[in-house]
Amino acid sequence: MRAARTRTTAAVLLAASLVLAGCGAGATDTASDGKGMAAEPADAGAGGAADRSAAASGAGAAGKPASKPPAGQHVIRTASLSVEVKDAAKALGTARRVATDAGGHVENESTERVDDAYLTSQIVLRVPQERYDSVLTELAGTGKLLDRKADAKDVTDQVVDAESRIATQRASVARVRALMDRAEKLSDVVTLEGELSRRQADLEALLAQQASLKDRTTMATITLRLSEKEKPPAEEREEGRPGFGDALSGGWNALVGAAAWIGIVLTALAPWLAVALVVFVLWRRLVRPRLAARPRPTPPAPALPDAPRNAAGAPTGPEAPKAPQPREAPEK
Numbered sequence: 372m373r374a375a376r377t378r379t380t381a382a383v384l385l386a387a388s389l390v391l392a393g394c395g396a397g398a399t400d401t402a403s404d405g406k407g408m409a410a411e412p413a414d415a416g417a418g419g420a421a422d423r424s425a426a427a428s429g430a431g432a433a434g435k436p437a438s439k440p441p442a443g444q445h446v447i448r449t450a451s452l453s454v455e456v457k458d459a460a461k462a463l464g465t466a467r468r469v470a471t472d473a474g475g476h477v478e479n480e481s482t483e484r485v486d487d488a489y490l491t492s493q494i495v496l497r498v499p500q501e502r503y504d505s506v507l508t509e510l511a512g513t514g515k516l517l518d519r520k521a522d523a524k525d526v527t528d529q530v531v532d533a534e535s536r537i538a539t540q541r542a543s544v545a546r547v548r549a550l551m552d553r554a555e556k557l558s559d560v561v562t563l564e565g566e567l568s569r570r571q572a573d574l575e576a577l578l579a580q581q582a583s584l585k586d587r588t589t590m591a592t593i594t595l596r597l598s599e600k601e602k603p604p605a606e607e608r609e610e611g612r613p614g615f616g617d618a619l620s621g622g623w624n625a626l627v628g629a630a631a632w633i634g635i636v637l638t639a640l641a642p643w644l645a646v647a648l649v650v651f652v653l654w655r656r657l658v659r660p661r662l663a664a665r666p667r668p669t670p671p672a673p674a675l676p677d678a679p680r681n682a683a684g685a686p687t688g689p690e691a692p693k694a695p696q697p698r699e700a701p702e703k
Contacts, residue, residue: 445530445584448503448591450521456514459490459597466494466595469509473502475590489599496593503591510595517598526584533581540574 456462459482467477475498482492498506511519547567554560 443527444525445527445588446500447524447526447587448500448522449524449593450503450507450519450591451594451596452507452510452516453518453596453598454511454514455517455600456597457599459492459599462513462597463492463494465513466496466510466597469506470496470498473498473506475499475502475506478592489601490597491599492597494595494597496595497590498593500589500591503593506593510593514597526588530581530584530588533577533584537574537577537581540570540577544570544574 454462463480463482470477475496478495478497480492480494482490484490496506507519507521544567547563547570551560551563551567554563
């Protein structure tokens, strides 16, 4: 009997909590609707405030400091500058130093060399809202200001709405946890755990939104683009008679070029020359001695032409060999 009463009491408490949660959500929606109905003049005022903030930022561009937002107002400030400088690397270092001295930091940066002629850099800085105007003034003074754009967005309504939703969601999570502590039935515990997980996820999403708004309203974002002045192309030299130095330089360059080409050709022919040298050595040491040792055939004697012969068979005629004549005896 007592267990039945306990289960009945738990069921009643669970139903009451769900009803209260629905009523709280309805009250929040009603309050939001009422805020929306009364927001038209407030929005007009907020729009006017944003316009005034933007105008103040424009006035800051002319050298006048922008007015600070009143207490309780939350504004997101962003600005972009384009500055032409003599040395982009040096100006980039100055921008980093200015941001660090103001209590801010560098969010990201990039540098690019264009046509090997000049540098362009882009750096994104995050600085506190109270140093926003002074940092802008210092950055604009690093060179020739080409372009400047400043924006101020009032997000006070979003901040207040996020705070209200977070308070309501925390109370809802606390109620579900209290019911879980008193629940005795397993099915009730499982149901309450699912509801608690969902409400905690919603609470974490609201907290992340609040943190993002706080970061953007306390730290201003400044995008600085730095570019060096493009160097004019070098003037072409007038055509005319070359001087002695030009002739000497041209001759030396031609000599160096010819020597380089000769070296390239010899390098390309080196494998062929090495093979030819090996073949020559083999022929000189092996083939040539063998060719010299071979016996040479004796050539046949040349045949004499047929000559007329006499009855004795001796050749006659002018080509016939003459008979030896006897020597004359010396006179006594």
